[in-house]
Amino acid sequence: MSQTTQDLPGTGPAPAGPALPDANRKALRETKSTTPSLFRLLLRDKFACSGAVVLLAVLLTAIFGPALMGDLATKQNLLFANKAPFNPANGWEYFLGSDSLGRSVLARLVVATRTTLMVAVPAVAVAMIIGSLWGVWAGYHRGWRENVSMRLADIIMSFPSLLLAVVVLYVFSPSVANIVAILALTRIPIYLRTARAESAELQSRTFVDAARTFGARPNAIIGRHVIPVVIPTILTLATLEFCYVMLAESSLSFLGIGIQPPDVSWGLLVSQGRQYLQTAWWLSIFPGLAIVITAISANLLAAWLRIATDPSQRWRLAVPGRKKLITRIPAKESK
């Protein structure tokens, strides 16, 4: 392209000059349009898009919800105790029903969103960052660094994580920070093993050898060649782990060493409503649904993200009717 622009101004007439950069720019735009932006790709995929919308809604609820609800979550009204959901006569506060003290389930759910995310997101993030960086480092260098790391991971994994949490949270106070720390610690080996396996495979690839031949330092190679490849896998794993951590937090809350009332989390709501399951199903079902829907949305987005961040697979998302790719050609046409 640029060869023609370099040659022509000398040979051609003057008016050809301004026209050419235009053509050049158009050609550039065309080459770019073959790889649409991530956002456009997301809009095309309805599953991933709805997952993203749900997660965004959950996030906004966690940020702004508690302020909007005010003290509704803790206000007791015995006149409205144990009201069933979906009855407009009770007013919007009790649209999702009320518990035995007459507190709004909707308000408690909204307030619990923040607590849940405040435990799950930092726990997942801390475990992900430490575990994957450690794993990538161990896998790249192999040898004793790998062996020591993997045996440490085995020790953490062989220890019953709930027992560890019980001991730690009994000794220290069951605060949010401690819950995050203990959940992060017990989940680090998951990322460590995944990142190590992928990094160990990558470090033997030819393009990594090529980087070594011009003297790139191990950390530079890890940053340039290993981490970008590992990130999609780790993100997919992290969304799965997000669900696990939410459930683990609810188990701890159920045992009385997790989130302490009057604070509420989704997991705590499920376990509190468990004893009323036969008379007031809505107490457990709605927080449970919140967990399930958030988890599924996260999974849908993760599955899409894994493909979208892989340049060699991204075209799958760019193909308009990608289900048509699988349709079978009738046998008689091929003779």
Add this chain to the structure above:
Amino acid sequence: MTALLDRSHSGADVALEVHDVTKTFQVARSASGNNRLRALDGINLTVGRGETLGLVGESGCGKSTLARTLMLLEKPDSGTVAFEGQDPFGLKGKELLAWRRRVQMVFQDPFASLNARMTAGEIISEPWATHRSLYKTGREREARLHELLQLVGLRPSDAKKSPQEFSGGQRQRIGIARALALNPELIILDEPVSALDLSVQAQVLNLLNDLQQKLGVSYIFISHDLSVVRHVTDRVAVMYLGRIIETGTTEDVFERPLHPYTAALMSASPKLDAASRPAERIVLQGELPSPLDPPSGCRFRTRCWKAQDVCATQAPPRRTASEAGRVALPVPTLRGAAPAAHAAECHFPLEDPQDAGLRATAAGT
């Protein structure tokens, strides 16, 4: 071309010197209880400036291990490597980086050697992230990137494409451009065309040839494709089971092989011209012996039709063609005047297969 010739006549014209390099790998124990695989066993090699040295041999004979050792990806057990008199294994820090800048490599598989997550421009400019002092400003790098792309026959707009948008030949050009990014003096080409189809092979070989003419780089050309080696190299080294068994000018090795293995190798490569075909093909019996349990004495004796008792007990000495009882030929003009002696490691080197008349025409060309 004249510049190259001038340089070859000046004093030190040896670029790379490999002396007695040995590399052993620890592997799972074999049937004989040996767990040490000797991939390289006393390799001696020289490459002249601006010269192309071909390295040929069967799969598994240690060609790629030698290339990896020369690129410092493997550490040899013993022996020395010297590029312009500098041994890289004793260097550290900045000196090592400076050494690496002078010796670069093009890899065999153009699909595996480029990171699919980077664009062509990022791949080619990757070396400059380590060698920051080479091109200091972003503008310089941009200009050099475009220059490199044009040098290997790609368009500047290709810099923004990712590797999977290119064909195999174009990818290999990207690999060559990356190797050229640091302005090396020696490029190790590890089977650079064996993953490409025939028409593309020719393009890449011509490109390599043009680059050598323009930049005066030396090549070590590793291949198992004999016709390609014959076409592009000045000198050839034949490898067998971790040893270099014959070296000489391309013409000497191809036309007048000394070592029986070389003769078998040459007779195995197909020739279009019926007149130049050997009267009968030499067909070797058996497989390449395992490098875990190499034969005693001469390593080739298990498949050699000339083998005698002495071959099993004594490692053959290195002998030049004249020592082997051949008439010394006028040394053909060489680009780099590195030691061009035709030599082989064999107790019973072959007689000159060609008659006097043929030899005369060969020397005349």
